[in-house]
Amino acid sequence: MAGKKSEFDKVFSAWDILVIAFGAMIGWGWVVSSGDWITRGGVIGAAIGFALGGVMVFFVGLTYAELTAAMPQCGGEHVFSYKAMGPIGSYICTWAIVLGYVSVVCFEACALPTIITYIYPKFLQGYLYTVAGFDIYASWLAVAIIVAIFITYINIKGAKTAALLQTILTVVIGGVGILLIVASVVTGDASNLDGQMFNGDSTGEIFKTILRVAVTTPFFFIGFDVIPQAAEEINVPLKKIGKIMILSIVLAVLFYALIIIGVGYVMNSSEVAASMDGSGLVTADAMAKAFNSSIMSKVLIVGGMCGIVTSWNSFLIGGSRAMYSMAESYMIPKTFAKLHKKHKTPVNALYLIGFLSVLAPLAGRKMLVWIVDAGNFGCCLAYCMVSLSFLILRKKAPDMKRPYKVKHYKIVGALAVLMSGFMVVMYIVPNSGSALVWQEWAMAGGWSLLGVVFFIICKLKYKEKFASHVDVLIDDEIVDEEENREEEVKAAIELVMAEEDETKFVQPIAFNYNLPVNIAFGTGKVAQTGELTKPYGKKALIVTGRSSAKKSGLYDKVNDSLKAAGLETALFDKVAQNPLTTTAMEGAEFAKTNGCDVVVAIGGGSIMDCAKAIAFLALNDGDINDYIFGRKVSDTALPLVLIPTTCGTGSEGNGFAVLTNPENGDKKSLRCNAIVAKVSIVDPDCMKTMPKHVLAAVGFDALCHCMEAYTSKISQPFTDALALYAIDLIAHNLVDVYKGRGTQESWEKITLASTIGGMVINTAGVTLAHGMEHPASGLKNIVHGKGLAALTPVIIEASYKGDHFKFAKIARIFGGITADDLAPKIRTLLKNLDLDVKLSDLGIEEKDIPWMAENCMKVSAASIANNPVVFTQEEIAEIYKKAM
Template sequence: METHTRTTSKFNKAFSSMDILMIAFGAMIGWGWVVSTGDWIGTAGVIGAMLGFILGGVMIFFIGMTYAELTPAMPECGGEHVFSMRAMGPVGSFVCTWAIILGYVSVVCFEACALPTIITYVWPQFLQGYLYTVAGFDIYATWLATAIVFAIFITVINIMGAKTAAKLQNILTLAIGAAGILLIAASVVTGNPSNLDGQMFAGSGMQGMMGTIIKVAAVSPFFFIGFDVIPQAAEEINVPLKKIGKILILSIVLGVTFYALIIFSVGYVMNSGQIAASYNGSGLVTADAMANAFHSTIMAKVLILAGMCGIITSWNSFMIGGSRAMYSMAESYMIPRFFARLHPKTNTPYIAILVVGLLSVLAPFAGRKMLVWIVDAGNFGCILAYCMVSSSFIILHVKEPTMPRPYKVKHWKFIGAMAVLMSAIMIMLYVFPGTGVTLVPQEWAMVAGWTLLGVVFFVFSKLVYKEKFGYYAQLAVSESAKTEEQEETTAAARATSAIMAAEVSGLDEWSRGFDYFLPINLVFGQGKVEQVGKIAAAHGTTAMIVTGGSSVKRTGTYDRVRALLEREGMHTVLFDQVTPNPLTTTVEEGAKLAIAQHADVVIGLGGGSAMDAAKGIAFMACNEGGVSEYIYGDRSSSKALPIIQVPTTFGTGSESNGFAVMTNPDNGDKKSLRSPALVATASIVDPDLMRTMPSSVIAANGCDMLCHCIEAFTANNAQPFTDALALYAIPLIANNIVSLYRGEGTDEQWSKVCLAGTIGGMVINTAGITLGHAMEHPVSGLKDITHGRGLAAIEPVAIEATYRYNRFKFGRIARMLGGFTAEDCAPRMRTLLKSLDLDVTLGDLGIGKKDIPWLARNARKVSPGNLVNTPGSESTTSEESLEDLYASMI
């Protein structure tokens, strides 16, 4: 074999530490833990089955140790192909790689059938349109169509890029892990040690118990197949080489731990009779255990859904592994060269992916029974490859003792010998009868057929490529060039530690107690504006309508409201001097008119500015002095005229809270007047009135309402009721606002967004706002810009400055916005804002560096409470910190 060298890779360095851990772990925790736990417990008992899996894990651990050393030593695409090539030459490499490709392809094909089969467990009516029967398995049109659709989906995801496939893997694997953790945690709380009575071990006597444990141990290693995908994609990993070996071992440890704890949880929450009944009933013992642990059948479906995610993670992992193994063989001229083509944009081996994908599309036509035979044959192929890799580990220690080994295994002779022994034992389990995993004749036929196809490719490649057969270009890798500082720090790379640490340590801000008071009469729904006359007439005979200059008149809304009031015999007074960012002087002028006209009730008709002005006017009509005295706390009062709000724009939330934001024209201070008297006597939220909103206003107000909910949810003053409301509203905004902005919104979407905007006002009334609003008010006070546009420039940066102080909550928001961890919150916010054409900076809004000192001082002057309400306020809200943040926004 002639060895060449290369200094550059054709692949993108796409996989982070988290990605490769999830690829391996996700491959191992597929669907088996959902359907087979009852069988394992029935075979060996709860403790016996746990010991069996631990014993099987030890067998795999020795093999994994050889992989952990070889992978960072030869971080090249193909893994096993490269290891065996360096140790055994082309023929040995061909056998090893061809064997493991069988394993990968068989799993991909099997999962294509497993997914629709599992759907049938949950929804028996799913099977429609009988087509034919194969080996006793009935094939239906719906079953077949579902398998094909998902096969195409997984194929497309992998062609789109390694990172895309990794993101899917990360999300689904964490979902599986979360479901498993829920079961484990719930079983500890609701389980009972008495459930273990009579089912800790199976078999009579020590010899009988050991026999049952060994039976479980014999099958358990096949549930840990998947860690070997890491070396297949080694050339695409952007992680320090030494760390790759550690992650590979970690994936095995996590797999063993996961299976053992699931077995214990099932046995701890269900007694032997319940397990037997479940096993003989649905067969989904783990799902029934979940239902028992939570006393809810819904949770059983949650676990089944997690198991379905496991099917996809295994499918996705082995698609990655199989395509890379095919690519590596093609690179060595061992199979047709076209398998080595990379996609021009994504650098994925798209021909190999397409071939594996095509096989997964065709496989369901053969029925599930035949694919069970194929996957068993594939497992045999994987174990054969493991044995050859373990042998290569020993050979390379003898043959190339000076090879750089970033992750070096201690006592390599013992580890190597044990790895070869363990893999040889697993091979014998497939060969000798009575072991529980012995291949049946149909499965041996599959192995023979794959071997024959391999011989065809071997002969073809030898004849066509001649001396090129077995070509190997070693990738020269400098470990010194890969330091810890260069490790990819994406959200996915940190997901395990970030999410798990945050989820278990989420702050209960309300544990110290809280108050909640919001007396508002909310009248919500299409056509509800028709009630304005009757509601207002209950408070007197003269209504003052406060609005802006033209919009409600142009749309006819003003005339409609006035007519409804007059129909009830009311006299109306119009005050239409309100401007965006209403001024304190405007409010005082309106209050004088209200007094002069003996107004009994004030109606805010329009957007947030009109409603805030209406509150201020109603308040000042009953109180002496200037409004600024009340804003700054020099005076206080709980008196105001009755207020009825009729919003014509959503998002400001003014209709549902007890404060009114105004700007002092003398000094530019934009600050809120706060009093319980400002809570509307009634707010009529009619989505039909919002339909005339210009798209720019939809975008800006959508940003404002989202910021209300995010800030209230993460505020230091947050409490259970505001949390619940904010969590309900955020998805309503995120999932619907873009459609409204694009003019595609349905009646239902308009109602959802309008409701979310009103909720936003309610939550900030109680929990308050934080850094984003505190920094924006000086901006719009200085430049009179649209509040929502100012927030669009500020909020993502404010989130970046504060998320680490409440990772639990920012992580929840990020996931509702389509992200993953707290780090994703600001980027996902930016993505949403970009969809609304709000990717703006303060510089775009006319703010310059010269304005920064005043903005920082003013924020601390007008919004001290909001700054204190900010997570991590002591670190993020000093004048110097605010100046730095403002500078980064320009």
């Protein structure tokens, strides 16, 4: 279908979106309003009232769940209402909910310093002025503005950063709430409920008081709707998004109800009344009584402060995404659709809302109470319009794919419209207990007028673009895969339990396998270098880097061993990271001048690759680039002995030598059997001097070799078996070795896996990750393993459809089940290795992408062809962009 690719990064996990929604709904109300709820409906009556309110919101939530899974696009309500009601309906719905989000953000900026005064009454210093009866102090204003700037910065920094903050604070809220609930059970008494279980003398009166609580509760559940706003950033199966949304509502209902019961179980009616007349923070006083400590009341207030920030954070996420979606449709100025180049957050929308939250405290808390009430009205209006959209789209688009499909949609939709419509009416009808006062109507009217102004201006400015909408591409295969997820999981389990799938090879098995390399593997083997090198020459050229082999003492050990075996030696120590063709040519001239007839390399992949090229050029005249690009061929080179000191490149196990041409940035490998080592001395003890950051990079490189060889189109049974074995070794040992928990056996397994990685790519080749990384490191001289870390997860997401079977098999090694589990598992591994990087972190800029995509087609044609899905130059450029 026609559409565009999402520009957002999919960074939100299931846990992230759960805490974003739950944290938004909890907020601060459970600390300041519990006494009011109990006074209105009684302890049990108020709890029942919250349950009824939760049922109201539950039906609205069901409509959101179905629509979000069906249309997982940034802006949520904007898209739902656009599809159902057209541009005008969409404009009204989205503009209304933006008011709701912005009002809460501004209100929380004032709520936080106000709460601090409960803990430290002397906090208020430096009286400035009074607004609507609310005194403004310099200390109060300073805290509000500083925190507003901080929360805005966190959200600009990245959606995942904001989610991390949300997780920490939500855990604190939950922990404090659970403390109160558990303490109330232990220290409370059922007798405290006497006289306050319900409010009213008759069944009719009790029902009315319960209903009085119930009609106010939906306003405390506003927040679950943030999930659809950020739908494009969620890395969760579509069906699961709907379930998480419903779960967040259920958890919020339980939290509120249990807090109310906990307070009533600890405090009797007279104590609740006294608390209401005193601080008004009945929940905090209940905490103090439950623990018999005034300090615990402050602990609970701190938990409530965390609730202020979680609501603030969630609604800033929601508001900025809603504005982004309107700007994408040219309904408000297009500048609000700008995403941060690095963090992929709607930066201008965040700047605007952040700026308003900085200004808001200047207006005082009373003014903002009016604003937030007007905003709640906007949210409820949007809920009603989304519920109507749910019913309209069931009629208008019956064939729309709905990964989360609500049963009995007519009943659910009708109840959702009635419940949300009832909430809207409660704001309009005088004396309802929730009706807006004239100041609030003025603010709602002012916002509506501003919306009309934007509507007219943007319609005149953008003309036919105004109210245009382009769907974000949702791959039909992905939707189909999620609809059939249960069947895929069953199939995956059967693959684990049963023998190899016999239908995998649709053609008869036929291949050639040849790898003439002699691996001398084992701890202490490096001491045998002289004896193992002696059959191949009389004078050895030792190739290494400038310092590491010398500092570690390995150079002296190898040099002494060679001399003890009767060989002369000469040293070439000019090899650097990403070795240059010019360095190889210089080394070859040095070998010829010094009469060397065997080459011994000590170091990582760069040094071994350069040594191979030196050995090759020592016997072959001409420009090495001619041999690299196949314009000339040769099968002769000096004998090679390789001693790897990093467990990653696997160069000791193949006939590749990757070199960079400094004249044009081409990074490509010289390939021939003549540069396969006569003997590779692989000693795990030689790896232990690596710095941690080097270990992480080379270890991930080794994993990529194995994964790419396994999924390559030219793989074969021998390489498959070796690659899977090595992947398992890396998956279960690399993190332990990196974290310093590795045993000698762990080091041996990682080293072995690295060598196997080099062996399998000699036959099966590499695929797109290496193909796309070479232009990047050829251009910017970045660390190869870091370049792979930035690219690999994105490439897996683009490529796994080409071979579900193999990608799923790798995923299961890392604890997943199906093919689409692999990229998230690799991202988790990279975080554990401190390799969670983007290309932009490595110095790559968007202006570099066209050159890299073109260069990739030039130098990595074989890698592109080997990939399970073969991409065009334009598609490769898009993958680079996603990895930024």
